[in-house]
Amino acid sequence: MDVVAAFEEGLGNAASHFQAAFEAAHDEPALRAANARYVGPQGVVTKVMKLMPELPKEQRRGLGQRVNQLKEQIEAAFAARLDSLLHALRNAELSGHSLDVSLPGYGAWLGYAHPLTRVKHELLDLFTSLGFDIAEGPEVDLHENNFDRLGFPPDHPATDMQDTFFMQQPVGVNPRATLLRTHTSTVQIREMLKRKPPLAVVSAGAVFRRDDDVTHSPMFMQLEGFMVDEGVSFAQLKGVLTHFLWKLFGKGIPVRFRPSYFPFVEPGGEVDVGCTICRSWERGPRECRVCKNTGFMEILGCGMIHPVVFEHVGYDPERFTGFAFGMGLDRVAMLRYGISEVGLLYGNDPRFLTQL
Amino acid sequence: MLASHKWLMEWSGLSLAPSEVAKRLTSAGLEVESMRACGENLQGVVIAEVRAMRAHPSRDKLRLVTLFDGEREQEVVCGAPNVPEPKGLVAFARLGATLPNSMRIEERKLGGVVSCGMICSEKELDLGADEDGILLIEVGAGRVPGAALADALGLRDTIYEIGLTPNRPDCLGHLGIARELCALLDKPFAWPSPSLPQRWLSAATTAPTDPAQAFSLATELGAKPAQTVSAEPPVNNVRVQIEGADRCPRYAAAVVAGLRVGPSPFALRYRLHTLGLRAISNVVDATNLVLLGFGHPIHAFDLQKVRGSRIVVRRAQNGEAIQTLDGQSHKLSDDDLLICDGEGPVALAGVMGGASSEISASTTQVLIECAYFDARSVRRTSKRTGLHTDSSHRFERGVDPRGVRGVLAYAAALIAELSGGAVAADALDVYPTPIAPKQVRFRSAKASALLGASIDVKTAAGIFERLGCTVRALGSELDVELPTFRPDLSREIDLIEEYARVQGYDSIPTATPSLRPSVEGNAPEIGFVRRLREVGAASGLWEAVNFAFVAPADLEKSRVSTEAPRVANPMTEERSVLRTALLPGLLQNLRNAQRHAQHRFSGFEVARVFAPSMEAVLPAERYELGVLLWGLRQSWYDEREVLDFYDAKGVLETITHALTGSICQTLLDESLDASAPFLHPKRRAAVLVQGQRVGCLGELHPDVRDAFELEGRPVYAVLDVPALLAVAQACAGKPIEALPRFPASTRDLAVVVSEELPVGEVATVLHSVAGELAESVRLFDIYRGAPVPAGHKSLAFHVVYRDPKATLTDKLVDEAHARVTQAAEQRFAGAVRK
């Protein structure tokens, strides 16, 4: 067979079959394989084209044009078939049964830090940003650290303010020697015994009092802070606490300092903030169960560290002054999350803890 | 402390609205916690005059009383035995009135007779406790038929509830609060004169004894150093002897004779009632009124029952007994102080009187005691005997030693007046060592620096004087003599507080401190524990906070250490020891969750656990992390799976990786039988990080599960926080690895091995034979069932090959993987599937 006949035959074969071959391919690899049979390195059209140099000169041009036309047809057919195959695939993916979207979600596999932990971290961060260090102390502590060194007089009713759990002692040891701390002020003593001024420390943790009702839990969380240096004043105490309370409850909330008594501070005070439930400072006076219509909620105890405390830890009260403050984290958490019973905070009911 | 607005105004001479009083007191540290209006709930209750009375037609116990209520006459039915004769005045509730006990007055038929209104008793009107008969009203100004009862009897008052701090015993009486108010408002204050009690009597019945005269004859004894002091001459032949003046520095007594015990006038009874005390008799009511008025407890003995005409103040003998007024018998120790007569105890000093010399209806002479007892001594006795009384409450906080005579004079005059008696001319005052007022120097410079406010020394002096101090000015400093009624004042700082308190904390400016932060930083554990809590929550767990105290039985049931520090005075046995592990608390939480039909529990807790210490006084405390998982994972389309060992292991892997940079390993360890008996012996492991043991993990032992009545197979993991912290600190600063620059090539391999063979062992062997090119050997599937023979499992691994320095060729990977395949066949005698 001469070259021209072979060329013609190859060309004709390819032209009459490629369409069917592409139609027969039902996925992309099959289509690509079919395509390769025509235009691949070993493909029919490729082989035909290799005959080109042997063609007579006068026919070369016409035949060349036909090959190129065929190639274009094949390419177009391939592209069209590929397109339709991909389309069908996507259609298949998009058809079928719909999900029952009414089924409940599985629930994010996300955890929950305890509300007390969250409040504690938030408050510690606030004081850290003011330059305070964080310290901790043991939950079981010495009577000295919890009472005596803080200036509680022996046999004084001031100790009744904090009904105490004492730890059992062996026979012959003072039965009141150790106790579950009734406040985090023990950390004040421990840190002052350990370090020298200037110091600004904040501490949070569990404290214990023999009390158990709707508003009192025998264990609860307290946060305590103090600062000692030369020239620390009551005015500064007011400044730090006002700043702190504004950050906690919002700028502009009324803050009221009024005298009160704690043996380890003098002048001592309590701090009230505007009731966040009735917000009477904005909306005018109204009936409110939470603040009993006073418009204020008690939030902090504070004062200037009593000179007797400095004497007990070996600081010179003529040289150094300091302030201290303490607050219940339970109360902040209850306000923050609208919790009405303190028992919920320690009940560890997943239904409660996974709400917040 | 309850305080009457009217009484405060009477004694202070001020005229203020109750809201103003409350504001002033609160801002001075006497927090008014609540206010109660009295006499405001008696609308429709008026004075009525009895006009006639007749028997009820059908009922013996009832009578028909004709009343005039200022508007008209009407007949009402009354069951009281004490309806007065015509012209007598009674309290009448008209139709439509609502009584304080919420009873609404409507037409009622009693034994067939319609009654249009009701004659009321004290109790029904909440004016007192008497409910035996109707309230009889004595004639007086404004008490005419039709007059509103509240106005006619002067019932309107406001009662403050003041939350007094224990440093202010001076305000445990109206006198102190009145003085405080005057000081706050810069008004003069004077003691109430003893002649005031006349106002209590609605009609003068006796010529009042002049108390000043009575007291002017009192025998005053000078200071004697001796511990035993006798008073001579005696009051009506009574002698007072103090043994041990340290416990009783001062004892004064007066006698009122020729008295008649009976009910007090209504106004006095009403005042006691509004202040929470029950009226008993004129003599007892008078002592209570003096207590509420001056804050100084006094006691009245029936003088005829004081044997041997002697009062001896002495300590009890060990084992000595006294029966107190409440009928209880107390066994005493030699730390208790007694008031005795010639034969034995008649009162527990400062706490409660004895039954033997109690005032009775037949009493005609009383000995009034007004003393100053040592505060600590009274407190110890009160604590030991469990008798917390109005008297002990005040003595243990400290009464005014210098106020004794004034209080006694007032009390004697009041009792005489109320009971028709006469105050004996002689009174006694045994005061061997007078208590001198303290002196303090006030430096306005120091005060200014401490408060951060500039202080005017003259203003300060004025404040101190108003508070009862004697002040001498020395330039910018003051010499201040402190009043004995303020035991809370003893040093300069106390005066600085008084200044700030009276000026108001609002008057002090607000400043920002220049903080000098330390460079020491926080203990590493603080941040570490915080991160642990955050990562715990981020791992899909919720955080529990359990009480530090638990039931000893729960420690036993959960098979953790029962060597627990014990609370000496627990509230309940359930919370009587400190936890030695977090497990019991979490198990209780799980049990509650199961009872509430929860289907899943995934909780953790980070808290301190306790162990008794051999060497130290305080128990050892360390942080522990506990993780408890139980229940089902949710899935709608696939089968629901139970949370198991590997869920907990996964949590630990996350946590250890986040906190130390290394993922934990688990290890079979027989020693866990002894150290973690709460875990299932076949389903538990030790947990290690970087080769260091930090905790353990496993299914709960079935015995523990059953002891807590739990369902299913809970998984528990516990990490020792200090151990974990030590690993974290050792690993700290490890540089991160650079990302690989050349691609990896992954080949898969499946090997069938005996069920007994741990996967970890297979993976280790495969990794070692694969050589350096193998980056990781990771299990991705376990298959059991045909064609894998029974007792076997097919393990499928990804083996990842990578050359850190070049792109791998297929040839190199093929060679390495062939070694792995071959080794798997030889070492595990298992069919290798491709």
Ligand SMILES: [Zn+2]
């Ligand atoms: Zn409110």
